[in-house]
Amino acid sequence: MTKTLYLHVGFGKTGSSALQNWLGEISPSLMKSGIKYPGSHLREDGGGSGISADWAYTISSGNAAPLKRALLKRDAAPFLNAQFSSSQGAVLFSSEGLQGLSPSTLEYLKDVSRDLSIDVVIIAYIRNIYEAAYSDYQQRVKGRFLDKSFRAFCLERHGNPQVSALRKFEGVFDDIRLIHYDTEATAGIDLALLRALGVQAPIPRMREHRVNRSLTVLESELMRFFNKQYLLVHPGAKGGAGGPGRVLSDTLIKSNPEASPELLLDEVVLEHLRHLHGAEVERVNRKYFKEERLKVLGATTRKTLESPPELPEAVRNFVTALVQQSGRLFPATDSTDSEPLWRRVKSWLFRERKTRRSDRASVDGGEVGSGMSGRIDSPDRGSAGQADILGWVDRVDRFGVVGWAAAPRNPGQTVEVLVVLDGLVVGRSRCEAFRPDVLEAGKHPTGLCGFAFDWPRNTVRQGLRQIEVRIDGAEAYRFSTEIRF
Incomplete structure (x- = not known):
C-alpha cells in the first residue's frame, strides 16, 4: 500500500484554526476514507460527534507539534513508523508552525520519508498579496507590540511571508498542492482541502464561524x-x-x-506591493493555477477604508x-x-512587571526579589537520577504567586500547579507562559513553562497564612511557606 504523508502548512490568516477544529471533529470520517488525522485536539479518544460551543471560536495550533519535535531532534523515523503502523495509507498533519521549519530540516524529512517509502504531499492556501500583508500587519499589532502605521510597516519590508515559505518548500518537495484562499472562500475552504486530499466520500461540512478573526x-x-x-x-x-x-x-x-473587519486600502502601499511582487504573482499563477487567480489585490466583499479613524x-x-x-x-x-x-x-501588566525582573535567578537557585521564593521539590526524590519535575516559585506576596515548572522527562507536557491557601485549593494555573531565563538556562526546550496566579477576590485576609504550590498529578512535588499579609 502506498503511504502518503500530507502536510497542511498553514500560511497566516488562511483559515488554519477553523480547518484544524473541523479536522478534529471529522477525524473518524477521514479515517474511513483512509486518512488518519492523529492526536485530535478536540477528542483524545479520536471521536468527533460534534464540535462543542466551547471550541467554536478556539484558536488552534493544529496537530503537528509532535512531528515538528521529532524532526528537530532528527528522530523522525520511529515517529513516522508509529503513525503508519495501522493499515491506514495516509496521515495528515496540519499546523502554521510547519512553515517555520528550516530548509535543512525539510531535506531531512524528505530523506527519512524516502527511506520509509512515504510520499510527502504539501498542501497550502495562499492569499492575495495586499490582503496577506494587511493580515500580517494586524497579527503583529495584536501580539508583537507593533506601533507603526500600515504604510510605514509595508514600505520598509521587501518580502512576503507566504511567498517566502512557498519558495522554501518548493526547493525541497515536488508535490505541492496550492489552494487560492480568496477563490475558494466563497464555496468553502473545507471542500478545497478535501479535493487536495482526494477525498470523495461525503464528509460533514465545516461549521460557519470565525476563528481568530482580524481586528476592525x-x-x-x-x-x-x-x-x-x-x-x-x-x-x-x-x-x-x-x-x-x-x-x-x-x-x-x-x-x-x-x-x-474592514480592509484599510492604501494606494501607496498597493503600488509598492505591485512593484515588489507582480512578477512572483505571475509565476505562481502559471505554475499552479493556469489562470489569473492570485492577485496583488483582488475583488473584495469587505468594506474598505482609505484611512483609519482618529481615536x-x-x-x-x-x-x-x-x-x-x-x-x-x-x-x-x-x-x-x-x-x-x-x-x-x-x-x-502586573505579571509582566514582576516576571521580567533583571535580578531573577530562579533557574539556578538564587533568591528572587523581596517575596518568598524557593524550589518546587519532593522529599522522596533523593539525589540520584533525573527529577520528574523541575520548578521554582519566584515570589509569593499579597498579589499572587509567580514561578515556573516543567517535566524534564516529558518536555512536551504542560505542567499544572495547584495553589493551596491554609489547606484549601483556591485555584490552579497552567505553566505555559514564556520564560526566557529558563530557556537560556537549558531547563526547558521552549521556555513555555511559566505561571502567574492572582489571588481570587476575598481570599487574602490579614494575618499569618500557610501557602503551598503543588504539582497537579505529582503532588509530592511542592513548595511551602508562611507569609504575613
Whole structure:
C-alpha cells in the first residue's frame, strides 16, 4: 500500500484554526476514507460527534507539534513508523508552525520519508498579496507590540511571508498542492482541502464561524496606540502568546467574534506591493493555477477604508493612564476568561512587571526579589537520577504567586500547579507562559513553562497564612511557606 504523508502548512490568516477544529471533529470520517488525522485536539479518544460551543471560536495550533519535535531532534523515523503502523495509507498533519521549519530540516524529512517509502504531499492556501500583508500587519499589532502605521510597516519590508515559505518548500518537495484562499472562500475552504486530499466520500461540512478573526480598523488603531504607550513604559518588550497585547486583542475579538473587519486600502502601499511582487504573482499563477487567480489585490466583499479613524482624546488618555498606573489602580483579582477587560489588562501588566525582573535567578537557585521564593521539590526524590519535575516559585506576596515548572522527562507536557491557601485549593494555573531565563538556562526546550496566579477576590485576609504550590498529578512535588499579609 502506498503511504502518503500530507502536510497542511498553514500560511497566516488562511483559515488554519477553523480547518484544524473541523479536522478534529471529522477525524473518524477521514479515517474511513483512509486518512488518519492523529492526536485530535478536540477528542483524545479520536471521536468527533460534534464540535462543542466551547471550541467554536478556539484558536488552534493544529496537530503537528509532535512531528515538528521529532524532526528537530532528527528522530523522525520511529515517529513516522508509529503513525503508519495501522493499515491506514495516509496521515495528515496540519499546523502554521510547519512553515517555520528550516530548509535543512525539510531535506531531512524528505530523506527519512524516502527511506520509509512515504510520499510527502504539501498542501497550502495562499492569499492575495495586499490582503496577506494587511493580515500580517494586524497579527503583529495584536501580539508583537507593533506601533507603526500600515504604510510605514509595508514600505520598509521587501518580502512576503507566504511567498517566502512557498519558495522554501518548493526547493525541497515536488508535490505541492496550492489552494487560492480568496477563490475558494466563497464555496468553502473545507471542500478545497478535501479535493487536495482526494477525498470523495461525503464528509460533514465545516461549521460557519470565525476563528481568530482580524481586528476592525478601529480596534487595530486602539491596539497600536496601546502598543506605543506600553513600549514607553516597557522598552524592548517583544510580546507573545501570553503577553498583555495578545490578551487585550483576544478580549476584543472574543467580545464580538462575528464582527466584520474592514480592509484599510492604501494606494501607496498597493503600488509598492505591485512593484515588489507582480512578477512572483505571475509565476505562481502559471505554475499552479493556469489562470489569473492570485492577485496583488483582488475583488473584495469587505468594506474598505482609505484611512483609519482618529481615536477620541478621552480614549487615548484612558489607555495612557491604564498602562502607566495599572499596577496601583486596581486591587488583586482572579484572571478567569469572564473577567472584565480592565481586570485582565491589570493582571497581565502586573505579571509582566514582576516576571521580567533583571535580578531573577530562579533557574539556578538564587533568591528572587523581596517575596518568598524557593524550589518546587519532593522529599522522596533523593539525589540520584533525573527529577520528574523541575520548578521554582519566584515570589509569593499579597498579589499572587509567580514561578515556573516543567517535566524534564516529558518536555512536551504542560505542567499544572495547584495553589493551596491554609489547606484549601483556591485555584490552579497552567505553566505555559514564556520564560526566557529558563530557556537560556537549558531547563526547558521552549521556555513555555511559566505561571502567574492572582489571588481570587476575598481570599487574602490579614494575618499569618500557610501557602503551598503543588504539582497537579505529582503532588509530592511542592513548595511551602508562611507569609504575613
